[in-house]
Amino acid sequence: MLQEKGFSALETIVIDDGSLRPAPPGVRERFLWVRFERSDRSYGLIVQRNRLARMLTSVYYLSLDDDSFPAAGDLGSAVQFLEGKPDTLGLAFSIILRDEVVPCSVQTPAPVRYYIGCAHLLKRELFLHLGGYADNWYYGEEPEFCLRSLHKGYRVYLYPGVVIRHNRTPVARNLRKTARYYIRNEALVGLIYFPFPYSALRFFNTLPAILRNPEWNAEWPSLIRGWLEAPWCAVRWRHLRHPLPLETFWAWKKLPLPPQGGKTASLS
Numbered sequence: 001m002l003q004e005k006g007f008s009a010l011e012t013i014v015i016d017d018g019s020l021r022p023a024p025p026g027v028r029e030r031f032l033w034v035r036f037e038r039s040d041r042s043y044g045l046i047v048q049r050n051r052l053a054r055m056l057t058s059v060y061y062l063s064l065d066d067d068s069f070p071a072a073g074d075l076g077s078a079v080q081f082l083e084g085k086p087d088t089l090g091l092a093f094s095i096i097l098r099d100e101v102v103p104c105s106v107q108t109p110a111p112v113r114y115y116i117g118c119a120h121l122l123k124r125e126l127f128l129h130l131g132g133y134a135d136n137w138y139y140g141e142e143p144e145f146c147l148r149s150l151h152k153g154y155r156v157y158l159y160p161g162v163v164i165r166h167n168r169t170p171v172a173r174n175l176r177k178t179a180r181y182y183i184r185n186e187a188l189v190g191l192i193y194f195p196f197p198y199s200a201l202r203f204f205n206t207l208p209a210i211l212r213n214p215e216w217n218a219e220w221p222s223l224i225r226g227w228l229e230a231p232w233c234a235v236r237w238r239h240l241r242h243p244l245p246l247e248t249f250w251a252w253k254k255l256p257l258p259p260q261g262g263k264t265a266s267l268s
Contacts, residue, residue, distance in 0.1 A: 016039065067167045072163040097165075115146070115258060151242055
């Protein structure tokens with residue numbers, strides 16, 4: 001899809017994160033413009049995303065998951081928009097799921113709380129300067145990084161003119177692990193970055209909110225385990241606690257969540 005959209009002139013890296021199956025025969029020969037890298041073991045997407053940012057030499061860093069690709073829009077225009085925003089870290093895009101139709105109407109770019117990991121555009125050197133993703137986070141690393149960056153005065157915009165199709169599948173996903181770390185990090189991000197008493201409210205509201213969600217509540221033992229881990233992690237990582245100033249926090253709370261497939265991606 002990248003080749004069909006005319007992006008084969010761009011610096012492109014594909015990392016095999018220690019998979020048990022090699023790339024299909026002929027892939028390297030067919031895509032000579034792609035740099036293929038393989039890790040001997042799986043380090044996880046957070047470590048590999050940080051590694052990708054260091055490996056690239058480009059000014060901008062377009063990150064696409066292996067199940068996501070551009071469906072419509074002009075990435076060049078997105079870059080031009082980002083160049084005109086010195087206080088903006090990166091861009092979120094319009095995300096549609098497997099069977100959804102590309103939207104016809106295009107909204108005006110506007111600030112959002114964070115970007116979705118399956119597809120986003122970042123200022124590469126700024127991403128590295130701000131420390132990249134926290135290696136010990138696992139799942140939900142994007143909101144944590146965006147809140148950390150907000151402390152430094154950088155924000156995120158939704159650029160709806162670029163549409164990304166996300167062919168998300170539950171196959172080969174460890175749902176128990178995902179549920180555990182999802183709720184842990186939803187609670188933990190509040191304990192670290194929200195001013196009191198909103199940090200405590202975030203923690204206590206996280207469990208009932210997620211247990212009511214049918215997408216997650218089948219894994220309720222993992223959810224409870226992850227929720228109980230959050231305060232222990234907050235104590236262990238108390239040196240990371242940097243609550244937002246109250247005015248900044250309320251301005252952030254008023255921002256919309258990034259849309260994904262007709263629904264929002266996280267807690268409100």
